[in-house]
Amino acid sequence: MKRVIKEMGKLWPYYLLGSIALIVSLILNFYNPVVLQRMIDEVIKEGQIDQFRTLGMLMLLLTFGRALTGYFKELLFDLGGLNLAVSIRQQLFDHIQSLSYDFFDEKNTGELMSRVKEDVDNVWMGTSFGLFLTVEMLLTMGTAVTLMFRIHPGLTLMIVPVLPVLAYLTIRLNLTNVKVFEDISEQTATMNTTAGEDIAGIRMVKSFAREKHEIEKFLKNNQEYYRLNYNQAKVLARFYPTIEFIMNVLPVILIVAGGAYVIQAKLSIGVLAEFSAYASMAMWPMRMTGWIATLMAQAGSSAKKIDQIFACQSKIENKENGIKSGKIKGNIRFDGVSLELDNMTLLKNVSFEVKPGKTLAIMGSTGSGKSLITKLLARFYDASAGTIYLDEIPIKDYDLFFLRKQFSFVLQNVFLFSESIAENISLGQGKTLAPDDLERFAEDAMAHQFISQMEKSYDTVIGEKGIGLSGGQKQRISIARAFARKSPVLILDDSTSALDMETESSIQKNIEHYGEITKIIVAHRISAVKNADEILVIEGGQIVERGKHEELLALKGHYYETYQEQMEFLVA
Ligand SMILES: Nc1ncnc2c1ncn2[C@@H]1O[C@H](COP(=O)(O)OP(=O)(O)OP(=O)(O)O)[C@@H](O)[C@H]1O
Numbered sequence: 001m002k003r004v005i006k007e008m009g010k011l012w013p014y015y016l017l018g019s020i021a022l023i024v025s026l027i028l029n030f031y032n033p034v035v036l037q038r039m040i041d042e043v044i045k046e047g048q049i050d051q052f053r054t055l056g057m058l059m060l061l062l063t064f065g066r067a068l069t070g071y072f073k074e075l076l077f078d079l080g081g082l083n084l085a086v087s088i089r090q091q092l093f094d095h096i097q098s099l100s101y102d103f104f105d106e107k108n109t110g111e112l113m114s115r116v117k118e119d120v121d122n123v124w125m126g127t128s129f130g131l132f133l134t135v136e137m138l139l140t141m142g143t144a145v146t147l148m149f150r151i152h153p154g155l156t157l158m159i160v161p162v163l164p165v166l167a168y169l170t171i172r173l174n175l176t177n178v179k180v181f182e183d184i185s186e187q188t189a190t191m192n193t194t195a196g197e198d199i200a201g202i203r204m205v206k207s208f209a210r211e212k213h214e215i216e217k218f219l220k221n222n223q224e225y226y227r228l229n230y231n232q233a234k235v236l237a238r239f240y241p242t243i244e245f246i247m248n249v250l251p252v253i254l255i256v257a258g259g260a261y262v263i264q265a266k267l268s269i270g271v272l273a274e275f276s277a278y279a280s281m282a283m284w285p286m287r288m289t290g291w292i293a294t295l296m297a298q299a300g301s302s303a304k305k306i307d308q309i310f311a312c313q314s315k316i317e318n319k320e321n322g323i324k325s326g327k328i329k330g331n332i333r334f335d336g337v338s339l340e341l342d343n344m345t346l347l348k349n350v351s352f353e354v355k356p357g358k359t360l361a362i363m364g365s366t367g368s369g370k371s372l373i374t375k376l377l378a379r380f381y382d383a384s385a386g387t388i389y390l391d392e393i394p395i396k397d398y399d400l401f402f403l404r405k406q407f408s409f410v411l412q413n414v415f416l417f418s419e420s421i422a423e424n425i426s427l428g429q430g431k432t433l434a435p436d437d438l439e440r441f442a443e444d445a446m447a448h449q450f451i452s453q454m455e456k457s458y459d460t461v462i463g464e465k466g467i468g469l470s471g472g473q474k475q476r477i478s479i480a481r482a483f484a485r486k487s488p489v490l491i492l493d494d495s496t497s498a499l500d501m502e503t504e505s506s507i508q509k510n511i512e513h514y515g516e517i518t519k520i521i522v523a524h525r526i527s528a529v530k531n532a533d534e535i536l537v538i539e540g541g542q543i544v545e546r547g548k549h550e551e552l553l554a555l556k557g558h559y560y561e562t563y564q565e566q567m568e569f570l571v572a
């Protein structure tokens with residue numbers, strides 16, 4: 001909320017000019033009944049026809065003026081709200097981008113999409129329409145009641161006591177609405193997640209013939225959404241008839257009591273008309289209270305949700321004045337590194353060193369902690385104990401972005417953007433690479449051949465809106481991307497698993513072109529690791545064996561067993 005108010009402060013010209021337009025429009029609005037009164041009392045009753053033209057012109061001018069100021073009022077407040085939404089949305093997105101892995105481990109995409117889209121939109125509505133309607137409502141009511149008092153205190157007192165009742169109903173309505181709306185907003189997020197997952201995972205859904213199940217799951221969500229909105233409708237339905245009833249009783253009171261005054265000649269008809277006009281001005285906002293209450297409730301609850309995201313801080317602290325320049329040679333050392341997440345010890349006392357330009361391979365069964373070791377390097381998580389050094393300087397002493405630039409990752413789950421192959425390979429370069437470079441990196445990643453066979457070659461758009469690629473093709477594009485980044489350390493996390501052994505071994509040979517970079521290769525296949533300078537075997541988060549290929553075979557342990565199994569598989 002504070003952030004919203006602060007942002008609104010920055011947009012003060014819109015709100016100031018909007019308020020001026022609002023006030024001028026109100027003044028013009030309140031001038032209308034005065035003209036009306038003179039029209040009735042002077043022109044119609046007393047037959048002062050000469051006034052007719054002047055008053056008629058005045059009425060026309062007032063109407064025109066109100067339309068004009070009304071236009072500016074809407075436009076300026078809307079622009080204020082719109083700018084606010086753009087700014088908050090950008091800040092929110094920047095903030096989300098800055099958060100660490102653990103945040104994304106917990107939150108799902110649908111929820112975050114809801115925050116960035118619907119919740120920011122709600123704040124926008126609240127700070128544009130909601131805001132000016134509230135201000136207009138209060139000013140109109142206040143002025144109308146004051147003017148009514150000046151005309152006839154007695155008559156005013158018959159009507160004004162109804163206002164607090166209406167206000168009470170409005171506040172009750174508002175409070176009930178906040179709660180209902182929070183539920184609706186949660187459900188929107190859930191629905192977004194379900195729809196998002198089902199659409200993104202549609203191939204999986206189809207391959208498991210799960211369409212019916214997924215449709216039912218979505219139907220349940222949709223029904224729940226319906227139920228919650230129905231609740232909101234019920235809340236409105238509970239309060240509205242009472243509000244409507246009160247509003248309809250008022251004109252009756254006016255006609256009966258006011259009429260009596262007119263008959264007793266205590267009030268002219270023109271003044272009664274003027275009074276009635278003010279009375280209806282004091283009452284009209286009540287008709288909108290339900291809507292405004294909903295708008296404001298939504299905006300408030302959304303602002304709260306947005307604040308919760310802003311309150312999340314990255315667990316990875318970026319050191320102030322961390323090292324951010326110099327040439328990194330790529331010497332990596334883990335010294336007694338352990339990692340605990342969610343109270344589980346996932347890595348225990350891991351120590352190793354890779355000299356610049358050398359290759360370290362990591363093997364081990366699935367879930368043993370191989371990927372986590374690589375994630376610690378780039379500080380996607382921070383070690384719970386021990387120290388990790390890059391060129392003999394603890395990684396925490398580097399500027400986080402500088403540190404991450406030193407690594408080229410080929411992640412286990414390849415992610416390619418829905419852009420052209422050229423853009424995907426150039427990711428992180430700030431510009432698309434020259435064709436020669438693209439080809440060179442793609443050739444090293446054994447990707448050039450299949451890319452050049454495509455009709456649009458490197459300009460082929462892949463992903464959601466483009467063509468599909470095989471798992472191995474995606475892996476090779478992401479290897480080319482990592483080569484192109486030319487960082488001092490290359491990390492391949494199970495990156496050749498989808499490739500045949502021949503292609504894999506060609507890529508391994510090509511990696512030699514990058515002799516000066518340090519390589520960390522995570523793999524399940526002996527063929528992918530056997531040439532490494534050191535091989536670590538991880539089990540249950542600990543290093544259980546280490547050495548070169550021949551040394552590990554001689555140990556006759558885990559590595560040897562894996563070797564035997566894979567050889568048998570090949571012979572069989
Ligand atoms: N963010 C996390 N929070 C809690 N546990 C995690 C988290 N990330 C990984 N783990 C757990 O840590 C263990 C090691 O995970 P890791 O991804 O390093 O396995 P891996 O050796 O790379 O396996 P694979 O060969 O299947 O890729 C697993 O048991 C996993 O469930």
Ligand SMILES: [Mg+2]
Binds near residue numbers: 370371372412493494
């Ligand atoms: Mg892994």
